[in-house]
Amino acid sequence: MVMVCYYNHLLTPVGGVRFSITKPSILRAETNNPMASDLSSDRSVFRGVSSSSPIRRRDLVFVVNPRGANGRTGKEWKKLLPYLQSRLGSDCNICESLTSGPSHAIDITREAIREGADAVIAVGGDGTLHEVVNGFFWDGKPVANWNTEAVHSTALGLIPLGTGSDFARTLGWKNDPREAIDRIARGVRSRIDVGVISREGEGSHYFINVADIHLSAKAGFYASRFKKFGNLCYVIGALQAFIGHHNQDLRIKVNEGEWQTLSQVTALCVGNAKYFGGGMKITPNADPQSGSDTGLRADQDRVAKSRETPTKTLNN
Numbered sequence: 329m330v331m332v333c334y335y336n337h338l339l340t341p342v343g344g345v346r347f348s349i350t351k352p353s354i355l356r357a358e359t360n361n362p363m364a365s366d367l368s369s370d371r372s373v374f375r376g377v378s379s380s381s382p383i384r385r386r387d388l389v390f391v392v393n394p395r396g397a398n399g400r401t402g403k404e405w406k407k408l409l410p411y412l413q414s415r416l417g418s419d420c421n422i423c424e425s426l427t428s429g430p431s432h433a434i435d436i437t438r439e440a441i442r443e444g445a446d447a448v449i450a451v452g453g454d455g456t457l458h459e460v461v462n463g464f465f466w467d468g469k470p471v472a473n474w475n476t477e478a479v480h481s482t483a484l485g486l487i488p489l490g491t492g493s494d495f496a497r498t499l500g501w502k503n504d505p506r507e508a509i510d511r512i513a514r515g516v517r518s519r520i521d522v523g524v525i526s527r528e529g530e531g532s533h534y535f536i537n538v539a540d541i542h543l544s545a546k547a548g549f550y551a552s553r554f555k556k557f558g559n560l561c562y563v564i565g566a567l568q569a570f571i572g573h574h575n576q577d578l579r580i581k582v583n584e585g586e587w588q589t590l591s592q593v594t595a596l597c598v599g600n601a602k603y604f605g606g607g608m609k610i611t612p613n614a615d616p617q618s619g620s621d622t623g624l625r626a627d628q629d630r631v632a633k634s635r636e637t638p639t640k641t642l643n644n
């Protein structure tokens with residue numbers, strides 16, 4: 329099932345580009361890894377046993393970014409396949425889909441959900457996870473199975489194999505793909521919140537980790553050019569982002585609250601989880617399993633000096 333509860337976190341820089349950030353909706357995890365949402369089934373592409381069978385094989389779609397962690401993800405994935413097959417092959421249909429470039433994971437995920445996959449599992453870093461999460465939505469709504477009579481939902485899973493893999497840190501996971509596969513095999517499930525951020529006049533972006541604007545967002549952008557240096561890429565990215573940086577006024581709205589103006593913002597971070605930038609605990613109070621946005625932080629003036637935004641209890 330997918331419970332979608334919207335908070336409205338609308339951010340708008342005054343007199344400049346207009347943003348609107350909307351925050352958490354909720355994906356209720358239903359399977360294996362934490363995170364899952366329900367978006368039904370049908371199985372034309374990801375074949376399992378027929379629906380009349382007493383035990384239905386689950387269809388798991390692994391969305392692999394071969395270029396993640398400067399190519400390490402692709403190499404590790406190949407080494408992992410025999411283990412994956414041995415742990416899951418007897419109960420599940422395993423479908424591997426390699427991404428060919430940015431945003432491809434979004435399309436793969438949408439297609440898999442529409443075709444009725446039981447789980448879509450991101451294999452890579454936070455960028456890949458982010459794209460897979462966005463693939464669960466289309467035009468502001470959860471993607472649904474073509475087969476409207478299907479009873480099962482699609483879960484979201486993760487095998488963290490990226491450079492930073494910061495979302496997994498919040499869950500206390502190591503960057504150990506075998507452990508992740510074991511979690512999938514054990515069928516561990518949890519509920520995970522998802523945030524929504526939208527720039528005014530543009531579409532929504534869903535986020536599961538930390539959404540950020542301005543300096544830290546630029547740092548993340550520049551860091552992507554230096555992934556070959558591992559987590560050091562985030563330091564290099566931050567240094568580069570500082571060059572020519574100017575603070576900016578922001579106009580924001582959180583949930584159903586009033587519009588507020590934040591003056592001369594260096595960076596603003598909205599945390600659904602705690603870490604970004606390869607282990608920087610930027611929003612320490614955030615809890616992606618809380619079912620609410622308590623702990624959400626708007627960071628003003630400096631990235632390190634977080635400022636709590638109004639909190640609201642999620643009505644679920």
Ligand SMILES: Nc1ncnc2c1ncn2[C@@H]1O[C@H](COP(=O)(O)OP(=O)(O)OP(=O)(O)O)[C@@H](O)[C@H]1O
Nearest residue numbers: 396397428429430452453454455456490491492493
């Ligand atoms: N085949 C590809 N070639 C180049 N880039 C790709 C390809 N497939 C996906 N991408 C892009 O690579 C980006 C980064 O990948 P990913 O997050 O998996 O690894 P990472 O950046 O090393 O990890 P982290 O984000 O945790 O630091 C993705 O957001 C995606 O846009």
